[in-house]
Amino acid sequence: KNQVEQSPQSLIILEGKNCTLQCNYTVSPFSNLRWYKQDTGRGPVSLTIMTFSENTKSNGRYTATLDADTKQSSLHITASQLSDSASYICVVKRGSSNTGKLIFGQGTTLQVKP
């Protein structure tokens, strides 16, 4: 069954601390994986895309990793800020580049406290 599971479900950290969010998937065939950030009351926005050949990709204080062998991805946030408080959703695209569907995780809700 094609599934995307995220952990933890929710997380509270202090401003300035680092954190890592996990995404495990059983989607096959794999096309790519994206991390979305969803601020409260807004729509999700793509942070980064990981393809099969990529292990690590950074976008400012966000670093995503992908292990295609174990079918795991992580999103590491460095030196967290209050504005990082949001839900982070892992989405795996199934199929070839021209077809396939998107499989969404349930998301991890991150709260950064001052």
Place this chain on the structure above:
Amino acid sequence: DAGVIQSPRHEVTEMGQEVTLRCKPISGHNSLFWYRQTMMRGLELLIYFNNNVPIDDSGMPEDRFSAKMPNASFSTLKIQPSEPRDSAVYFCASNSGTGAFGTGELFFGEGSRLTVL
């Protein structure tokens, strides 16, 4: 450039009433998606269109839900009659590229929060 525009942002209605949600995709995008988001189930795909044609409506919960895309710049999602369990945030998203999902990057609107009493 304007993003995906949805209206209304908030809708409160009574059970049995008809609800119409509207969406204007990003100009030039050829695929449009309707999602529903709840705390329990996360984001669920209801239906998507490619070049204004409905491709997959298997996510539409039941016959009370219907969606149309009469042209490339407008789509509606209608619920008739509405029920309390339809309460959720409904998102419209669009993208461009080869195939309905392209590279998988969707551009979401701000959502329409529906409350059915």
